[in-house]
Amino acid sequence: MNEKLNMQDLIDLLTYKYNIPKKNVELFVKEFFDLVVYALENDKYLKIKGFGTFKLIDVDSRESINVNTGERFIIEGHSKISFTPDVSLKKSINKPFAHFETAILNDNIQFDNVENADVSEEVVSLHDDDNVCPSNEPCPSNEPIEESHKQDSFSQEDGNSFDAEVADFYLGKDSVAPEKHEHIKTLSVEEIIAQEIKKADLEYGKKYKSKQESGLSVNVKTRRAFICSVTFIAIAFLSYVLYIFLNGDSNNRLSKNDLDSTLIAGSVKIPIDSGTIHNDTVHFDPTNKQSIVLNNKDDSIMKINTPPLETVDGTAAEFNKLDKYTISGTLTDYKLNEGETLTKLALKFYGTKALWPYIVKHNRSIISDPDNVPYGVIIKIPKLTEK
């Protein structure tokens, strides 16, 4: 490795390897390289199979400047030797790095996308401001149609001032919500979640606006209180549904990612269901909505925080701690009660949730799926000693 071989070393190696008289090899190697030079002199070109190509390349004369004196001088045209290794030799030399491949970089594009998303969000918020200002024509013109569509009882108030109209519109939507509930119950759980999120989204928009509509009448304020209560109920219902959804699912190992995808998939339907609503009032951008959806979902997950999710989340980090302790016998036997999880056991016996994998490790025969341990099972709690 990293040795410098000269011609003599090469000759020695060849004689040793192929059992050829040293004299012959010496003569051969010397003749070989002499001939390379000779061939270059005569043909300016020499190709040796399995090794490469030697070429004489003409270099044009060019002007240069002496660095020390600053004088201009001309470098005479000359020829230089170039060597291009054979493809087979090239490949065998590059063997250690052969598995690398040229990759296309998309960083730039991704970065642009992120920037755009931020900008669009800002634009959306600006739009919201515009909407509140009465000079915005499309809102008043569109809303009556929308409202009469949604709820007839509120169509009487169409003639009110613009501000009141906006408020009515919110209320109208909210009173529509319970109706929708009944319809939805027959639908799939995902759709319910989607609806809930949609409501939450709309309310988010409302809150945002209501800040700017501080000059509204007391009537509107009471409505706002009503809206808040509905929001709370909606969120509570959403978390309950999610909890049922997660627990009832036989496959409890539903990862957060799966959840994300279902939620997002559900939320995609929103613009179709009530696209007009969004267009009229809040000017929701799909990207913006998704960000809100994400926030919402995080909240709900925080609230529910079922043990299976927790274990899935923390697995990677917690396995790092696995190296610190060794199992030295059984501390005690423990019957798993209802509502208890391995993480809770770890917290109870070791003071930290992070050590639950040791319990799994110690109970390989009993626990087949650490995310789904049935109640009433007797688990051996391992005794841990620090390494």
Added chain:
Amino acid sequence: MNNKDFTSELSKRLGCTMKDTSELVSFLINEMSEQLQNNNQISLQGFGSFEVKKKTERISVNPTNKQRMLVPPKLVLTYRPSNLLKDKFK
């Protein structure tokens, strides 16, 4: 001069058969490439030196579609002619 011319010329000079010469050439080349693969440098007096160099990875940009490519690192065989030879062909 191609490979065939080269071996025939070499055999003439050595006074061996073509077959023996080509065998010897392949031995030499195999040995050299093996040594080079082991990261050894071969320097031959009056001829030049062969060395394997590592080229680091780099980002190249396609001028037509501005696509950026990450070109992986690679090992390249380089030949540096000796000054004697350089001057000879100047």
